[in-house]
Amino acid sequence: MKAVLADEHGSAEVLRVADLPVPQPSEGQIQVRVAAAALNPADLKMLAGPTPLHFPHVPGSDFAGTVSEIGPGVNRFSVGDEVFGYALPTPDAAGLVSDPPSVTTGTMAEYAVFEADTPALAFRPEALPAARAAALPTAGLTALPVIRALETSRRTDSPDRGKTVKVLVIGAAGGVGSVLVPLLAEAGAHVIATALLEDQEYVRRLGAREFIDYWAVDTIDETLRRHPDGVDAVVNLGLPGDSLTYAERAIRRRGILLNVTFPQPDPADFRADLTVETLLAWAGPGDLDALAEKAAEGVMPDTAGRVFALGEGAEAYDVLQNEHTRGKIIVVMPVGDGR
Template sequence: MSTQATMRAIVAHGYGPPTGLTLAEVPIPEPGPGRIRVRIAATALNPADLNTLGGAFGDLVPLAFPHVPGSDFAGTVTDVGAGVTRFAPGDEVFGVALPRAAVGMAAMLADPPSLTTGTAAEYAVFEADSPALAPRPAGLSAERAAALPIVGLTALAVLRAGRFRAGDRVLVIGATGGVGSAVLPLLAEAGVHVIATAGAVDAGWVRGLGAGEVVDHHAVDTVADVARRYPASLHGVVNLALPGDALTGHPALIRPGGRLLNIAFPAPDPADFADRDITVETVYGAARPGDLDALAAHALAGTLPDPIGARYTLADGVRAYVALREEHTRGKIVVTIDD
């Protein structure tokens, strides 16, 4: 009688905080038709992982337990299912995918949807034909590639929705996080004057990413301070961190016809700003064909600097998720899948 091979993975046994996660042995997933199996080299953690594990998306993403979290990844294809022609065993790949229970949300991420068995594991299975997966180019490390997809795709979505031009002034709230590490450099490359919120300890970090000015939101009221500098003249506000109900004062900073763009949860209700001549939109990092290739090129060229703020091994993966929730981190937390 044969025994199914197992692997190590970070596992949730029910909804709750990351302190309830465990490192466990689970069966190695098999790739079905149209899917590939990847030996994971690195995975990057996302705040959305915590919301999903906590049950915040329970109606949209009803998880089946035990559940392996993780979306961003880089690794090596080890096996392919029937009908797969895009990848072959030995190919180095990277990308992002959502839990199989999140098929509705995954359809917003990519077409066809990008789904996975969970990347906080030694092996994971993915849909082969999604534009949210791509070959990892030589010269781009697995850690760096794993930290790129969600933040990079979200940054591209912000730039597309904002349609900002050289000389525009844009306030970025929550600039020290992972998405900020991509939004700031891409805005700066476009010639946008970026005003970023960050504590004093992180001011140099965000200036290095491309911020022209920094507002210490711990020391001053952000809205009052920016209004003093630029009264009702910003072309846009990009919210990467605050809940929607904390944005009531920020539209006063935006000039008529400007934009309030949001990626944070819970999102602001556009109806709350109906009296303002601005566009209010929550944007999602949908992957278009070629987007990951473009992001990799930006990383190799140095336009997108290395955003990794902390590194853990899979053996310490639970601690990594706890740190994501409880500690202040710059950029991205990456977990390497140690042998």
């Protein structure tokens, strides 16, 4: 089979497309003929080290495809099932995804093996094309904890309950933002999205009511100019997490700052009345099914920014590393057996 692979730690430059043996499922595992896979910045961070990797290493965690073989003891899936999901290509990091863990041989390949008994895999609805399904897992499973944290912050005894929530989303045009902004809009939030000027119409189509060009103005100063009393929440999707103390000026009393990036901010560095949390992608039972349903219903638009063939997989990672991207970068696999 063809796969994007690396023989050593490094940047996108160490990746190439080459032949590898088709991975075979062991007990409790399924083999999937991958139809599409989505790139994530974490793929490159893992490749850069110091995470221990088995070489040749095939990157990729998000995918959609067809079950092609099942290992002993698998009852959940059958050959021919259309599936999608999220797994990490190293056992050392698998606990960050779900419980039971979700591990893969790497999704940037024509075939990949996955643990079957994990909420990080789900059946793909017929109404959801493979490329769109592949774009959902990491972004969606990062966005859902943000939505839930915001819901929890609006307690039933809160004096602000019933008011429209104002949410500043920093870095709204990326993969997570492309899922989060529509979910916030569906929930009735007033979303203020930061992005480049060229992405203004894109984030407005996602559901943002306001746009801030973070290259043209200071995001926090501009937010306070428009909303002198501050916003209810700031969600950081793009800046280093430890650089966010300046953002507290824009958050009202008893507000919340949610972060999904590293390094994590230290809550002790912020005002005592603020809730400060770092949230990671996590798959719970039914989460992927809920995301797929909303995507199929049109709540979330197609977030594929650029699409590459598998033979261009190394180039796709170079684009992710060196160019501005919108939404998700997708790699589609060739039609055929690929063995």
